[in-house]
Amino acid sequence: MTERVAIVGVAQTRFAPKRPDVNYGEMAYEVISRVLQDTGLALPDDIDNAISCSHDIWDGQTISDIGITDVIGGHLRAEEKMAMDGSTAVFYGAVGILSGEYSCSLLMAHTKMSQTNRNIVNNVAFDPIYTRMLGFDYTSAAALQARRYMYKYGITREDAARVVVKNLANAKRNPFAWQSGDLTVADVLSSPAVAPPLHKLDIAPDTDGAVALILASEERARKITDKPVWILGIGTCYDAHYLGDRDLSGVFALEKAAARAYAMAGIKNPRRSVDLAEVSDDFSYQELLWLEGLGFCDRGEGGRYTASGATALGGKLPVNPSGGVLSGVPANVAGLNRVAEAVLQLRGEAGDRQVRGANIAVAQGHSGFCGQHQCVVVLGN
């Protein structure tokens, strides 16, 4: 990129299984007001446009950015909504700034998973002609992906369980996470079966929360903060839709999205260049799969790589020092939260979960079942 885009502020709610005290607009306002306060910016004058990320069907309102127009500063101004994972909002926001149309943009993702039934919501994401009537949801689809991946590469449930153990231990250090603890692999294996090989602790819990983030052009960023975090590279990619069309053990879309992001960032060898990663571990095994797709280890090596301790806090390449999505981050917010956590790391503001000497971080998000659409963001300080 000839011009640079910076992330100049982030805010996240304290995630919780249920927030009965706020509607989604008020929940969004919590993070919007905080990120404005932290950056010293004010609406409407200092922000050129706003991008929100949520889904009507999760929100229970048609054109659901209606419910956040007031709090995001959209009144009489530019406001867009995208219905994908929040990581893609960073892509969209960065493009707006690079186009020269905007110099400072407010991004926000929110979801209250507690207000509805995730399986019913997710079932509607399957094509209505051939698949939806069979009652699939993201968990049953993920179980098919998990088994295929395990079968092809000899990954075990223990390998996946180690991700849960690591991430929930990391989450103890993250004041925003709500699910954490000192678990053993045996605890994960013996949690109730949901859709084998997936058991309860392999699956990210229902969570309410929001994340906000402010992007700025280089010129604006220098005035706003002395700790800008730069978007070095960013890429997205769609895979095919139907479950049977995809190589479920593969990482076609993620590899392409990552290749695009790395090329833009000038990264030739991610294993050498990247200091930490925040990936969207909606399910335990997905962290292993995504590590491979991001090129941090060879195909099929995700389990061994994790077992080696490389991805632990203090390891060679800490992955999800925040505790990841398994520690409780809502759908759609997950990817923006990954970016926000990576920003905190690069700013040295990650508290007890800080990775020492972090200069380059990768954040990954996906939308659609089994990660059909992938987005990779490479950040640097």
Place this chain on the structure above:
Amino acid sequence: MKRNVAIIGGGQTYHAARRHDVDEPEMVNEAVRAALKDARMTIDEIDLVILGNMEFFEGTHMTDCWLVHGMGAYGKQGLKITTGGTVGATAVCAAAHHVASGLFDKVLCIGFEKQEEGDTGAILSGVANPLWGRSMAGAAVGYFAMMGSSYMAAWGAKEEHSAMVAVKARQNARRNKYAHLKLDITIEDALNSRMLAWPIRMLDMCPASNGACAMILADEKTAKSRSKKPVWIRATDTAHNEQFELDWRDVKTNRLIFSRACAGRLYRKLGITDPAKYFDVFEVYEPATWAELIWYEDLGLCGPGEGFRLIEQGRTNIDGPIPVNPSGGVLSTNCIGASAMLRVWEAALQIRGDAGEHQVPKDVRRALTTGYGGTNWTVMTALSKTLDD
């Protein structure tokens, strides 16, 4: 914007109340193929795909994911935008930003709705806040009815004036082979159509259509080398509006409202003061007849309270000095996710001189389009024939 952006191709499906012969990916694919053909391009040349669609209208979550094959998005970068009725125009703006950013040279944007598949009535009532008004949802008809009654009371317009808009739209649509409601109707027909909510009658409202529109946007170098008739996107602007205060229907309001705020900014970007002279054709998003009259005023084509005089004098007819919606507009074709994009594409066709039977007779060098949706939102786009226009 940092780079000039041009529309180098586009296409649309035939729009109709029923499209039983296609599923959603097939319908979208028709528009995508038409756009590629128009741009003399293959899908392999496209760098990124943007979809605009409202997920609830067809009752499908993540429509972009299902439609990947129809859109030609497999292995490509892409995103999906959902901003209500404006979404087609938002997708065009987003595509323009992607090109202007320098990261992409050729971007495909798509807007579609297959309204017959979903439960549009139930889903539209879901626009209301679940705790405030959903149980009372007066639907869009009630809102535009109050706009009409307010307009008549404020300026002395008559029901005949809305009927004139209804007739103009459907008569124009008869010249547009892609339009949905091609009705050979008279003022009397419009005035005698079924009353829905006084003063809104059946023919004062837009239909529920199935259809798709796709456009390909490119950077200046690509546009000049690949297209004989690139149409340039000169400026865009977006204004949303707060959730609960919908002052558009209060025609004498002193508040700055979305339509005037957006037009004001757009005109400042272009450095213009007389839009009626500056632009040669307008494609506005008019979900109801009265809204078109108010667009005339909010866009500054006439003074406040003079909109109904423009239609009365035929000034906005296809052969008038200020042609508005020669395509037949949203009153003739409303496939929600595509409607706002169709405004831009129809305006581009006018500039290219490719609008066929609904080509306005005068020389068209510049066009203005508006979208409409949400709780009174708009996205406006200004187009031109050359970069010197």
Place this chain on the structure above:
Amino acid sequence: METKTEYKPFEVDQHLTAHGNYWAGKAGSRFYTALRDRKKILGSPCKACNKVFWPPRSVCTFCFGELKDLVEIGPLGTVETFTLVTYAEPIHPRPAPFICAVIRLDGADTGMAHFLDEVEFGQVTIGMRVKPVFAKDRKGNILDIRYFKPL
């Protein structure tokens, strides 16, 4: 001064209900009439990719070619992956627990997501050969195949 009253968070139960009707289109209509009337399963061959796809489609996902033909595939197939859905949801067409799988039909290059039955979950393996059990009363939807069962 206003006295501050504490209010219990107010919550409301609602449903959003949409009655949809999805048209199966060019490829889908031919697929479902063949399934309903002749118990035949069709797939879409793509000459350019040298592959046969299920589900049928009018455009190739991978090369964007227009696909017009349909060929018969299956009915026998091979299990590529599977799971046991242990939980019940109103969206399920059958009572839990039930087995979901991706089955690659003979002659096809992509798999079909469907159910397995007449087999214990513990007995299912990847690579297991299965055949479809058709519904008696077929309506032209995916449940015209009730499930697949081991050979």
Place this chain on the structure above:
Amino acid sequence: MATKDKEWISIPMTVDVPYRFAAGSYMTKCLTELRDSGKIYAVECPKCKRVQLPPRVVCAECHVKNERWVELPHEGTLVGFTIMYLPLTDPTTGKPHEPPFVYGSVRLDGATSVLDHMVEVEPDMDKVWVGMRCRLVLRPKDERIGDLSDIRYFEPLPGQKKPQS
């Protein structure tokens, strides 16, 4: 099989998504008071002084937090109306409001916002006009649930006639 090829298959499917909506702190007070005491509560923007109904966390124009509560009277002025000839279905109950009925927009005294609701007058253009004074009629307390439907309708204040134009 040529005839069969012309048959277009459709698959009916109902999407039914359950929700438990949290009103949030502002609407909680508003709806609880409406239900329990029949009072209408709005908020006033500290900056522009717009009195906003329903109450909400932020004034969209000023982007400041709304903190002052205002109790609104039950009387107001009709600022716009229509006669509805469509049976509108209440999506929360599935029951239709039978047409024709007058549907209007009323500004309660002291409010900046308007409130859209049914107006209990004959659907006759001589019996309803912009500027008509009206008051809201609530359901009996034991029938109220904390919803806009707790307001049955607006009724005209007695002793008014449509002004001659």
